Amino acid sequence: MVENIKKRAESRREVPILDLSKQHESIRSELDRVYKDVMDRDDFIMGKELEVFEANYSGFCETEHCVGVGSGTDALHLALRAAGVGEGDQVITVPFTFTATAETIMEVGAEPVFVDIDPDTYCMDIDQLEEKLDDRTRAVIPVHMYGLPANMSRIQELTEDTGTVVIEDACQAHGALWKEKTVGGWGDLGCFSFYPAKNLGALGDAGAVVTPHENLAQNVRRLRDHGREGKYTHVIKGCNSRLDNLQAGFLNVKLKHITRWNELRRERATTYLEALEPVEQLKLPMEPDEAYHVYHQFTVLCNQRDALKKHLETVGIDSAIHYPTPLHLQPAYHDLPYEEGDFPVSERVSDQVLSIPCFPEMTDDQQQYVIDSIQEFFVE
Ligand SMILES: *Cc1c(COP(=O)(O)O)cnc(C)c1O
Numbered sequence: 001m002v003e004n005i006k007k008r009a010e011s012r013r014e015v016p017i018l019d020l021s022k023q024h025e026s027i028r029s030e031l032d033r034v035y036k037d038v039m040d041r042d043d044f045i046m047g048k049e050l051e052v053f054e055a056n057y058s059g060f061c062e063t064e065h066c067v068g069v070g071s072g073t074d075a076l077h078l079a080l081r082a083a084g085v086g087e088g089d090q091v092i093t094v095p096f097t098f099t100a101t102a103e104t105i106m107e108v109g110a111e112p113v114f115v116d117i118d119p120d121t122y123c124m125d126i127d128q129l130e131e132k133l134d135d136r137t138r139a140v141i142p143v144h145m146y147g148l149p150a151n152m153s154r155i156q157e158l159t160e161d162t163g164t165v166v167i168e169d170a171c172q173a174h175g176a177l178w179k180e181k182t183v184g185g186w187g188d189l190g191c192f193s194f195y196p197a198k199n200l201g202a203l204g205d206a207g208a209v210v211t212p213h214e215n216l217a218q219n220v221r222r223l224r225d226h227g228r229e230g231k232y233t234h235v236i237k238g239c240n241s242r243l244d245n246l247q248a249g250f251l252n253v254k255l256k257h258i259t260r261w262n263e264l265r266r267e268r269a270t271t272y273l274e275a276l277e278p279v280e281q282l283k284l285p286m287e288p289d290e291a292y293h294v295y296h297q298f299t300v301l302c303n304q305r306d307a308l309k310k311h312l313e314t315v316g317i318d319s320a321i322h323y324p325t326p327l328h329l330q331p332a333y334h335d336l337p338y339e340e341g342d343f344p345v346s347e348r349v350s351d352q353v354l355s356i357p358c359f360p361e362m363t364d365d366q367q368q369y370v371i372d373s374i375q376e377f378f379v380e
Helices: 002-010 020-026 028-041 048-061 072-082 100-107 126-132 152-159 214-224 245-255 258-276 305-314 344-352 364-379
Strands: 065-069 090-093 111-114 137-140 165-169 189-193 207-211 298-301 353-356
Touching: 020 028, 028 048, 028 245, 048 065, 048 207, 048 245, 065 072, 065 214, 072 100, 072 165, 072 189, 072 207, 072 214, 090 100, 100 111, 126 152, 152 165, 207 214, 258 298, 258 364, 305 353, 305 364, 344 353
Parallel strands: 090 111, 090 137, 137 165, 165 189
Antiparallel strands: 065 207, 189 207, 298 353
């Protein structure tokens, strides 16, 4: 067995966690055309491509409005501001997420209130949300972790008629569905990142907020462009967080392929689920009946996580840890009233998660090599 692994490592087979160059190769001429069009017209900010993208993306999410912004982080920040969340408000979210989710709550002067995650879905534990919801809760931010939607129908039931704003952190879940409805469209506001490595990625930073509410869309639209109404009137203090035309144009090209790319991710996931099911030492991702998971990451739990990661590295396979430290244990949040032990599921999961390569352009051969290499690790 060891011989076997060595031989393979020697043959220098390598599987990256994501291979964007392959994706871009397949659509290179379309991307080049966008660059040429925008250059030829000298039209870089708040122009045609952005308008087309906003129409396309609100259609994709089946929401009335879409406002392009500078990043996923800005999408969360501007969504909170647009909804009037600020000083003295509490916002419930999870500690098992990317830092931007809580960072932006602090940024607007509000207080993040954490609830733990569900041990099977890694999304918000809705029973804990129910316990924590009270008059001080201004907003709830569920995170659709790894591309799997949080239980949006229960969140909707719990927050209906309470005045609590629901802001979805859908930065990892473009095109994911909960009860056949696209994420981003469940809440009052849905926030997306088009960071290059996301399921739908620009060629730089980009993001968007979607919403069914005209007034919230208008607030975000003003905030992202210096509170402008017309060229010289600034009705509120905003910022500069516009989605530029080049990125919007690239996104228009990629948006045509996202449904197929998500399907390909799901096919890879199905293959992993079948092949790795017999490996008792691994806990595999699950998909509730109501959900359509888009596998931004295919993430397994393993209590020998670090050793498994190291083994994969040795044989040329890239893997990643999203995320090794829950936010309540990060230095940036030490002012919050939390300590180790407060969110046992998030803490345990952070020690055990490992994301393995699962992307649309991955070959059968590459995937089989990942599967063999994982099996070999546990046989030894
Ligand atoms: C990527 C991501 C963000 C931030 O998006 P950026 O575009 O990188 O600012 C926020 N939340 C989650 C869950 C993310 O995965």
